[in-house]
Amino acid sequence: MKLLAVDTSTYVMGAALTENSRPAAEYITHVKKNHSIRLMPAVRSIMQETGWKPGDLDAIAAAEGPGSYTGVRIGVTTAKSMAWALGIPVIGVSSLEVLAFNGRYTGGVISPFFDARRGQVFTGLYRWEDGRLVQLKEDRIIPHGEWLDEIRSLGEPVTALSPDLEKHEDLLQEKLGQLFKPAVPQDHLPRPSSLACLAADREGTAAHLFSPNYLRLAEAEAKWQEKQKEQQHERK
Amino acid sequence: MKKETIILGIETSCDETAAAVIQGGRTILSSIISSQMESHKRFGGVVPEIASRHHVEQITLIVEEAMEKAEVTFEDIDAVAVTEGPGLVGALLVGVNAAKAIAFAHDLPVIGVHHIAGHIYANHLVEPLEFPLMTLVVSGGHTELIYMKEHGEYELIGETRDDAVGEAYDKVARTIGLPYPGGPRVDKLAQTGEADIDFPRAWLEEGSFDFSFSGLKSAVINTLHNARQKGTEVAPEVIAASFQEAVSDVLVTKTMRAVKKYGTDRLLLAGGVAANSGLRGALQEAADREGIHLTIPPLSLCTDNAAMIACAGHFLYEKGKFADDRLNGVPGLALESF
Numbered sequence A: 001m002k003l004l005a006v007d008t009s010t011y012v013m014g015a016a017l018t019e020n021s022r023p024a025a026e027y028i029t030h031v032k033k034n035h036s037i038r039l040m041p042a043v044r045s046i047m048q049e050t051g052w053k054p055g056d057l058d059a060i061a062a063a064e065g066p067g068s069y070t071g072v073r074i075g076v077t078t079a080k081s082m083a084w085a086l087g088i089p090v091i092g093v094s095s096l097e098v099l100a101f102n103g104r105y106t107g108g109v110i111s112p113f114f115d116a117r118r119g120q121v122f123t124g125l126y127r128w129e130d131g132r133l134v135q136l137k138e139d140r141i142i143p144h145g146e147w148l149d150e151i152r153s154l155g156e157p158v159t160a161l162s163p164d165l166e167k168h169e170d171l172l173q174e175k176l177g178q179l180f181k182p183a184v185p186q187d188h189l190p191r192p193s194s195l196a197c198l199a200a201d202r203e204g205t206a207a208h209l210f211s212p213n214y215l216r217l218a219e220a221e222a223k224w225q226e227k228q229k230e231q232q233h234e235r236k
Numbered sequence B: 001m002k003k004e005t006i007i008l009g010i011e012t013s014c015d016e017t018a019a020a021v022i023q024g025g026r027t028i029l030s031s032i033i034s035s036q037m038e039s040h041k042r043f044g045g046v047v048p049e050i051a052s053r054h055h056v057e058q059i060t061l062i063v064e065e066a067m068e069k070a071e072v073t074f075e076d077i078d079a080v081a082v083t084e085g086p087g088l089v090g091a092l093l094v095g096v097n098a099a100k101a102i103a104f105a106h107d108l109p110v111i112g113v114h115h116i117a118g119h120i121y122a123n124h125l126v127e128p129l130e131f132p133l134m135t136l137v138v139s140g141g142h143t144e145l146i147y148m149k150e151h152g153e154y155e156l157i158g159e160t161r162d163d164a165v166g167e168a169y170d171k172v173a174r175t176i177g178l179p180y181p182g183g184p185r186v187d188k189l190a191q192t193g194e195a196d197i198d199f200p201r202a203w204l205e206e207g208s209f210d211f212s213f214s215g216l217k218s219a220v221i222n223t224l225h226n227a228r229q230k231g232t233e234v235a236p237e238v239i240a241a242s243f244q245e246a247v248s249d250v251l252v253t254k255t256m257r258a259v260k261k262y263g264t265d266r267l268l269l270a271g272g273v274a275a276n277s278g279l280r281g282a283l284q285e286a287a288d289r290e291g292i293h294l295t296i297p298p299l300s301l302c303t304d305n306a307a308m309i310a311c312a313g314h315f316l317y318e319k320g321k322f323a324d325d326r327l328n329g330v331p332g333l334a335l336e337s338f
């Protein structure tokens, strides 16, 4: 099975081609530059290098979020539009799960996270078990301190992986102490070949039905709902 | 015989997800518009993040519907034209990236189209453009006079220095207490009242083709405010009619002056506010008086749609002006650089 995988949910931009889970090409940058301009050239370049034609693809995998709203939309829009045009399915994978894949061969638990501003993070909990990544706690948005208290109570070593590690390193040290296990720099950056590997044995979705998993309401929507609640409260 | 060029158009610059298929630059094989109006109503205006979210969900469905209705396959399509800007950046990005991905899948060229060029070319779908011509563009974000010597050449000769007409309409609607989107409602109300209040007209410097509507808008707000303070009432239909008259007076006068100065006898009206009954009537009357040939598109082609984008894209196709893989959404895209 030939797969194209794209991930633009953080500042890391990745595109990969895999055949039966074996990477054929991978294109990754870690610079904070416009994904909308650079994704299509990246895809074209790896297709040209491998000599693959769009019609050869069996499915397209995309990191579905959470992450930067605009970033996630660029990858998801590209994936679903191309998949629809080719009549093939899309396979969505959590952007956090893709990052957690970098914690393979670790013991303990893996907490991939993205900064979500105001002390919050998008995160979830995973473990590498018998050569497979297993999810222990669902992806969510949560104040980082609260999250770390929760996972410290498990009493297991924690591999925290994040492109935004620097901003959170002190908190991790403070909350986890000895349980906090450092990782090498490249493991904090998601790889599109991991996305393809995770997608390879999953069911696809029809392109029309595929949309991002933002894990958070649009700000205006959240405020509006809050206001409705207040008004209901006042009426009582 | 060479078959006529078929362009797939995509438009997502604001709150409508639209796709269309155009043959030979003028025949609309299909034009599908999915409006998000209802989703934004409760916020009193378009919320960019919510617009972007809707676009991602809708985009492939709308393009598919346009192709099915037109009864075309990818084999029939010669190029994909998409709105590159101006507009809401997050919204534009969905259309642009969808267009690039679809084109890549079938090895088709992509064409980036300026949204206002699209509004102007809506007229070509009604009647072939003849040059030179003058266009009055009136929409939610633009109020401009554009002179064209030929296809794809735009000379901006005047523009608003503050509010766009549509924006002024929406703000006035809000002060009168009409729900979003207010423009059409003010128009309706205006038709039931007498224009008894002499609101100020901003003519600006001698010979200027620029516009300004913020003074007029403030005058409307002050009139209502003063009346309320005195405990009196001004009938809203009188306000609406007087405001509408002041707006069309300035738009029509300046447009006719521009037509005369540039010596054209072709005039186009473009953009969402072209739906306005006061403006349509007054401009038609002035054009008839001066022997100017005026085109006003039907309402369905005045508001945002993808048929106009495919139509403008058709002429870029003829000129071989294609975008590359790096095409991006550009919120402040300039028309003249086009």
Ligand SMILES: Nc1ncnc2c1ncn2[C@@H]1O[C@H](COP(=O)(O)OP(=O)(O)OP(=O)(O)O)[C@@H](O)[C@H]1O
Residues within 6 Å of the ligand: B013, B014, B086, B087, B115, B138, B139, B140, B141, B142, B165, B166, B167, B169, B170, B181, B182, B183, B184, B185, B187, B271, B272, B273, B275, B276, B277, B302, B303, B304
């Ligand atoms: N009958 C009418 N009278 C006055 N204003 C109207 C009427 N119908 C629509 N409008 C106004 O037209 C605007 C919408 O037009 P349009 O859809 O062309 O704008 P837009 O696409 O948001 O802006 P732009 O094209 O500049 O990006 C709104 O401000 C609306 O209130």
Ligand SMILES: [Mg+2]
Residues within 6 Å of the ligand: B115, B119, B139, B140, B271, B272, B303, B304
């Ligand atoms: Mg418009």
